[in-house]
Amino acid sequence: MRTLLKIFLFCMIVLTGLLCVRPTGKLTQLEDVLQNNRLIVVTRNASSTYYEDPSGPTGLEFDLVKMFADRLNVELKFIVASDLEQIFTTLAQGKAHFAAAGLTQTQDRAKLLRFTPPYQHVVQQLIYRQGSPRPKNIADLNGGKLVVVAGSSHIERLHELRRKYPELTWEESLKFSNDDLLQKVESRQIAYTVVDSNELLLSRRFYPHVRVAFELSEKQPVGWAFSVKTDDTLYRQAVNFFIDIYNSGVLEQILERYYGHIGEFDYVATTAFKLHIQQRLPNYRELFEIAAETHGFDWRLLAAMAYQESHWNPRAISPTGVRGIMMLTRITAKQMGIKKRTDPAQSIQGGSRYLRFLKDRLPDEIAEPDRNWLALAAYNIGYGHLMDARNITRQTGGNPNLWMDVKKKLPRLRDEKWYQKTRYGFARGDEAVRYVENIRSYYQILLREFDSSTEIAARE
Ligand code: GLU
Numbered sequence: 512m513r514t515l516l517k518i519f520l521f522c523m524i525v526l527t528g529l530l531c532v533r534p535t536g537k538l539t540q541l542e543d544v545l546q547n548n549r550l551i552v553v554t555r556n557a558s559s560t561y562y563e564d565p566s567g568p569t570g571l572e573f574d575l576v577k578m579f580a581d582r583l584n585v586e587l588k589f590i591v592a593s594d595l596e597q598i599f600t601t602l603a604q605g606k607a608h609f610a611a612a613g614l615t616q617t618q619d620r621a622k623l624l625r626f627t628p629p630y631q632h633v634v635q636q637l638i639y640r641q642g643s644p645r646p647k648n649i650a651d652l653n654g655g656k657l658v659v660v661a662g663s664s665h666i667e668r669l670h671e672l673r674r675k676y677p678e679l680t681w682e683e684s685l686k687f688s689n690d691d692l693l694q695k696v697e698s699r700q701i702a703y704t705v706v707d708s709n710e711l712l713l714s715r716r717f718y719p720h721v722r723v724a725f726e727l728s729e730k731q732p733v734g735w736a737f738s739v740k741t742d743d744t745l746y747r748q749a750v751n752f753f754i755d756i757y758n759s760g761v762l763e764q765i766l767e768r769y770y771g772h773i774g775e776f777d778y779v780a781t782t783a784f785k786l787h788i789q790q791r792l793p794n795y796r797e798l799f800e801i802a803a804e805t806h807g808f809d810w811r812l813l814a815a816m817a818y819q820e821s822h823w824n825p826r827a828i829s830p831t832g833v834r835g836i837m838m839l840t841r842i843t844a845k846q847m848g849i850k851k852r853t854d855p856a857q858s859i860q861g862g863s864r865y866l867r868f869l870k871d872r873l874p875d876e877i878a879e880p881d882r883n884w885l886a887l888a889a890y891n892i893g894y895g896h897l898m899d900a901r902n903i904t905r906q907t908g909g910n911p912n913l914w915m916d917v918k919k920k921l922p923r924l925r926d927e928k929w930y931q932k933t934r935y936g937f938a939r940g941d942e943a944v945r946y947v948e949n950i951r952s953y954y955q956i957l958l959r960e961f962d963s964s965t966e967i968a969a970r971e
Pocket of ligand 1: 557595613614615616662663664665688689707710
């Protein structure tokens with residue numbers, strides 16, 4: 512019996528050893544990343560994935576991948592593909608370790624790609640332009656020109672639908688992105704396109720007339736994609752990474768950073784804002800630039816703030832007596848050394864100096880971009896009230912250094928039950944939230960309108 516056991520154990524050891532052996536000379540994906548100290552990731556340029564802003568590359572995928580590379584403690588290289596097809600070839604040729612490009616996990620793709628757990632879910636939406644009749648379903652498209660991105664999940668879905676609607680036709684475009692196609696619907700160059708719900712959320716502010724006609728798909732998962740041809744060593748690390756950031760709430764924070772301000776925005780206001788960018792902003796742009804340089808801000812952030820304050824009207828006045836393009840109170844103006852609040856140059860300098868003062872006063876542990884949003888909230892509601900809201904956030908288990916958490920508690924400053932226990936008492940916290948979220952939206956639009964490396968980018 513004991514000999515039998517010995518033989519059995521021996522066989523087990525040999526077998527395990529055999530199973531662990533792999534062809535020599537070839538590194539696993541994980542070894543490749545670690546030994547060469549470099550993670551190579553293919554992405555695409557889009558507001559939902561990866562783009563450049565004044566502080567350098569940014570976007571949801573950028574943040575996620577950066578965090579993953581930091582966790583592996585390796586350098587990071589991005590390949591920015593010009594279209595979806597190029598992403599798939601880059602993966603197939605083994606030129607990137609994986610794709611972080613807002614890719615939807617679909618049945619067809621499962622043959623070639625292995626997806627991580629999703630970081631987001633999206634729905635495909637059929638887009639038409641306001642002013643044209645709204646189609647209710649595929650049969651309603653009436654031959655209007657439908658253009659979709661080549662190689663996209665949308666095409667796979669259209670093929671499925673064509674089985675039921677044989678008359679369904681569309682054009683596939685390699686040259687245009689989803690964003691370009693939305694622009695073409697807006698300017699009536701094409702009748703319809705299909706976009707994912709997340710991309711529409713981020714882009715519709717720029718195209719005020721595009722509308723959702725109907726949903727084309729169920730909820731679909733979006734995640735990172737690895738070629739099935741590679742081993743799964745790095746893939747497993749990525750899976751653990753997603754499980755961890757999901758459980759720790761970090762994923763929610765990142766999503767909030769990119770999508771949090773969107774719900775608050777009024778689309779009618781966008782159209783007026785765009786008009787004012789042309790008609791009013793040129794008169795003040797230089798003043799914003801000068802103030803930005805003096806006080807270490809991005810001029811577009813100051814301009815966004817001034818728009819929220821006064822719609823760039825230097826004669827603005829409120830019933831409570833604040834006035835000027837930055838709507839300073841008499842006391843603040845005095846503290847900031849401003850003599851004439853209705854003088855745009857003085858007002859912009861005064862407002863910027865005050866924002867800088869508040870921002871510097873914030874505790875050091877508050878990091879960007881939350882530092883900007885909390886400073887703006889303090890500008891609106893007062894530093895003391897903001898600290899009260901941060902205390903409530905802390906007491907109720909939130910993180911007082913994150914705008915995402917503080918904004919949920921600010922409205923409580925209106926509620927007697929809560930404000931009684933605070934140091935500074937009642938305040939219109941809900942207004943402060945709206946104030947900051949509007950500025951974030953205006954700022955996004957200005958970043959896009961004036962996006963060039965030649966712009967003064969003094970953001971910290
Ligand atoms: N999520 C879409 C896909 O995976 C991307 C659509 C696009 O913007 O091209 O195909």
